[in-house]
Amino acid sequence: MTRPTTLTATTALAAVAALALTGCSTPGADGTEQVPGVTQDTVTIGTHTPLTGAAAEAYAQISAATSAYFEYVNANGGIHGRSIDYIVKDDGYNPANTQTVTRELVSEDGIFAMVNGLGTPTHTTVLDYLDQNDVPDLFVASGSAQWNQPEEYPNTFGMNVDYVTDGMVLATHATEQDPEATFCVLGQDDDYGGDVLAGVEAVVGADGVVASETYNTSNPDLTAQIGAMKESGCTHAVLATIPGFTAIAMGTAAQLEWFPQYLVSNAGADVESLAGYLGEEGAPLLEGMLATGYLPTGQDNEWYELFSQINDEYNDGAPLTGTAIYGYSVGYHFAEALALAGENPTRASLLEVMESGELVGNGVVPNSLSADDHSPYHAAGITVVTGGEQSYTGDAWAREGDTLSEIELEPKPVENEGIPTGE
């Protein structure tokens, strides 16, 4: 009996000692620098994003594109002479991993700011942690209203068009085109699906939605949901789905020989990604798909040309999908904020810029960041797929509270070859 217990003590001691040693060899958290993550010639920022797992297929392109953009900026002198070091950590879209890698970014890598942490369920679990450690939490890759709580989370700002606006714009456009339209909604079972549904209902009323179904990312079978939507006899199917599930929904509907007019929320509507999922046989399903957009889309604009150039040079010529353009745009937004934060950026000056209203970005709709609005886009344009290419129809709306007003798209020009100067 004695032997195992001695062993227990020895092993436990050894384990503790090993842990202690590894700990000592890592850099301490209480760095001597004035501003965490900022040195004379670098700014270190980080993100958590899925590089493995179900969500990786589509979303891994984002951080690759953002990194490529920063490489382009660095190769051209950086921002105020500092190069941007972007640390990308894989969390596999699993909240448990998000918590670990976020702590690693903050206390081991000493990042200046978290930029474009991806996903609603994942990022939700680190909101408090980032807030408690006063880490600027910029351009969260999700349109959940949670990022827009300036009172509670003063350091957190969203990136995507907010999901309620998303749903309202889709429903408004559809009813204008076809007053007889009836809607059914398929949404992810979190804020994403819930907010888009709320947006649609705000326009057509709760009885205007004849069927509302939800799905869970851990179960890729949508037969029951799509079957119920088909049964309801709706003419327009609103999808608040991530790209993989948009494709599954369309594929399942086609198998059930149901071809509604699709209205797809921006986060799940990138036509190139969808075509990749659906393959050659399924790609025709995408023709005529309507979706929301707020960033440069399609190939006939100067941002596409710029990003395409950067993509060839710094991203191994990976396909320049809508998802990749989102990644490039995120990079541009952050670079602009950093440039505006001045020669010697601090966390405070960065947050001040975010709230100042000076940040323009490269969206095709107005940017609404301010002290009491931490969500940059409350407006969206409608895109349509024709001949496999997604482009704006010209119809666009902006949300003010519970009402939408029609606006004109206002694409921003590319200045200084896409490298913000802060002037």
Added chain:
Amino acid sequence: MTRRIVLRAALVTLVALAATFLLDPYWNFQVARFAACFAAVAGLTVLVGLTGQLSLGHSVLMAAGGYGYAFAAGSVTGALGDSPAAPYAGLLAGLLGGLVAAGALGALLGAAAARLHGPYLAGLTLALVIALPSAAVAVPGLGGDQGLGAPFVPVPDALAALMYVEHFHAVVAIVVAAAAVTPLMLLRAGRQGLRMRAVLGHETAARLSGVNPGLVKAGAFTASSLAAGLGGAVIVMATQSVSPGAFGLTFSMLLVVGAVIGGLGSIGGAAVGAALVVLLPWAVETVLDQLPAGLPPVLAQRLDGNLAVILTGAIVITVIAARPGGVAQLLTPRTTARPTASHDTER
């Protein structure tokens, strides 16, 4: 015997607590995770090593502890409002809630376990892990994939000068892990442990000696669940959230792997196994990062999450091939001299 075990446990706990002062916040967060995994792996190793009941679903028992914690801590902290003691009352209530939830689920499973043998129990527990995400969606109040938040437990004012948040959480986690594992050690060394070994050795013979195998098995399962539940509760305290993704299939398998690599039935082995579960992903990533720009980005991305899993598999095979008794066997010199005799002792 009892006193010696308790003294040893207290000593190890003190050393572990002292060690937390050497670590930075990130590593103290990892210590909290390690302590939680240690409690679960220790529960598992006693269950599998002493009674031969293979549970592949210990992550679900941890999840039960976690959800129990989130509910109890959330409601108590909420009810006490602004009182400075609220977070700590919530912490205690949460730990209790975790124990109750995991204990209830464990007792239920234990009742089934008493009637199921080998692969059937493994199958049942495996089904639980696979059902967890759907259960989180189907059962109202569990918050689906997004899960639930748990209240933040700040550093008490009295300790504020000494520690930061992660450090305090690591200290709590170590104390809770000690409270979870010490009873297991006592159980293992005492009469109940003897009964478990008797049931494992020969069920009919045990029955003839007046041991009720069903009760012993159900009891072992429940005891093991309580430890796992405390582990789950501690993780949720440290991360302030509980979601099904945190307790998925891979994690559940890793717990089993930790128990096997450490040596079934050995508590010290469980510590080694738990350390492996926590450290391997980090170690792999660090090594990959150090490679002198050798790997093309696409390959590096592919390897990022997956290499740790592959390596774990390789380590299991190597350890089992070289030392069937796990790392525990490696660390006991005398054992290697008499492999057959010691094998029984180890179990």
